[in-house]
Amino acid sequence: MLGIANIKIETIANGTIAEGDVLIEDGKIKALGKDLDLSSCRKIIDGKRRVATPGLIDAHTHLGLSESGVGREGRDTNEGTDPITPFCTARDGINMGDEAFEVFRKSGITVVGILPGSGNILGGTGLALKCRGMIVDEAVLKDPVGMKAALGENPKNAYGGRRQSPSTRMGSAALLRGALLRAKEYFEKLNATTDGSADFKKDWKSEALLPVIQKQIPLIIHCHRHDDIITAVRICKEFDVKYVLDHVTDGYLLKDIIKDESVHCAVGPTLHYGSKVENKERDFRTPVVFAREDIPFCFITDHPIVDGRNLILTASTATQWGMSDEDALKAITLGSAEHLGIDDKVGSLEPGKDADIVIWSANPLEFTSFVDVTIIDGEIVYERSQN
Numbered sequence: 529m530l531g532i533a534n535i536k537i538e539t540i541a542n543g544t545i546a547e548g549d550v551l552i553e554d555g556k557i558k559a560l561g562k563d564l565d566l567s568s569c570r571k572i573i574d575g576k577r578r579v580a581t582p583g584l585i586d587a588h589t590h591l592g593l594s595e596s597g598v599g600r601e602g603r604d605t606n607e608g609t610d611p612i613t614p615f616c617t618a619r620d621g622i623n624m625g626d627e628a629f630e631v632f633r634k635s636g637i638t639v640v641g642i643l644p645g646s647g648n649i650l651g652g653t654g655l656a657l658k659c660r661g662m663i664v665d666e667a668v669l670k671d672p673v674g675m676k677a678a679l680g681e682n683p684k685n686a687y688g689g690r691r692q693s694p695s696t697r698m699g700s701a702a703l704l705r706g707a708l709l710r711a712k713e714y715f716e717k718l719n720a721t722t723d724g725s726a727d728f729k730k731d732w733k734s735e736a737l738l739p740v741i742q743k744q745i746p747l748i749i750h751c752h753r754h755d756d757i758i759t760a761v762r763i764c765k766e767f768d769v770k771y772v773l774d775h776v777t778d779g780y781l782l783k784d785i786i787k788d789e790s791v792h793c794a795v796g797p798t799l800h801y802g803s804k805v806e807n808k809e810r811d812f813r814t815p816v817v818f819a820r821e822d823i824p825f826c827f828i829t830d831h832p833i834v835d836g837r838n839l840i841l842t843a844s845t846a847t848q849w850g851m852s853d854e855d856a857l858k859a860i861t862l863g864s865a866e867h868l869g870i871d872d873k874v875g876s877l878e879p880g881k882d883a884d885i886v887i888w889s890a891n892p893l894e895f896t897s898f899v900d901v902t903i904i905d906g907e908i909v910y911e912r913s914q915n
Contacts, residue, residue, distance in 0.1 A: 529553045530906055531566035535575025535887065540582055540862045541876035550580065552883040555905035559879055573887070578900060581857065581892055582877050583638025583884030585864035586839050588774050588794050588828035591629065591640050592622035592664075596832065602626075606647035611687055611694060612707050614736035616652030618642045619671055624662045628836065632659045633910040635837040636886035636899040639669060641868050646678035646750040647686040649694065649703045650737075654748060656868045658884075660904045673868045674772065675740050677704060678750035679759055681806050701759050708767045711737035746770035752806040754778035761789060772867060774828065777807045779814040783821050792867050793818065793825040797834035799842055812849040819855040826863035844893040853893055
């Protein structure tokens with residue numbers, strides 16, 4: 529067992545414990561509170577009245593798919609040969625040797641959502657991964673977390689320049705609608721085929737979309753501009769599928785619709801400059817409005833678009849725009865876990881959850897604070913040198 533003594537605990541889900549202890553056993557949080565009996569622990573970390581939070585979670589990255597410092601050889605984010613590739617899975621492209629994994633651990637990030645890119649209308653499935661180890665299958669927390677979809681400039685720019693569909697927003701919506709329609713018809717035909725008829729031809733694109741049609745996983749939809757957000761909502765309602773929205777630059781313009789839909793949003797990367805027309809007005813208006821309106825959301829870096837180490841800086845900057853510390857921390861912990869559907873395991877410090885814990889030198893939202901210790905599944909994976 530591992531113990532942490534005399535530390536300020538930001539549980540996220542159940543408030544703050546000013547001077548508490550944490551007891552960890554078999555990779556899980558066994559107990560937390562004041563004056564715990566830690567005598568049976570093989571190691572006790574002296575908290576020294578520092579701050580403990582859940583491990584940070586970046587819900588939308590391309591970590592290990594777009595490798596740091598490698599170039600074209602390390603870019604496996606988009607299967608750019610066909611705008612409809614739902615049969616791809618991020619798991620098959622992740623290099624756990626990407627040096628950014630160590631940077632994430634040093635930054636207090638313990639879990640990431642890794643998704644295919646936004647070059648395709650349907651890019652394949654993403655997963656949630658612990659930032660530890662060298663074997664991707666041993667690090668997976670949940671696979672799949674959803675099916676990546678994209679609207680707006682990226683897919684139309686990727687294919688329009690080749691004089692190939694989609695070259696417009698109309699074409700993008702039509703391709704997404706067509707893929708869902710074929711998958712729905714395929715599902716109905718599959719259910720009607722009970723005798724193993726030889727004339728039933730397998731369709732691997734539709735097969736890959738069956739979990740979406742059956743509401744087992746959501747569509748994770750890349751959309752910045754207000755019209756793309758509305759298109760995403762329209763199509764998902766038309767086909768009655770689960771979905772979440774990622775990026776959502778213009779979300780503040782649609783707060784009432786998004787709130788009525790009860791859709792979870794991943795906002796960002798807010799620290800990135802306006803790199804194209806659809807996100808040229810990017811700032812912190814959307815997350816501030818979402819927090820005020822109680823719309824569920826999280827912050828993302830879209831690593832490597834913004835380096836993942838800046839996830840905590842994103843939350844800190846949001847407080848300068850008027851967001852509370854509590855909402856800002858939730859948006860990079862429990863909010864991120866909810867977005868990925870893994871909040872039963874991570875995202876807050878509670879008995880029974882995975883022991884993913886970060887010890888900070890002081891308030892993590894202060895620019896001068898450091899990550900002193902990162903713990904994943906009860907094991908110390910990073911410890912800052914005090915020399």
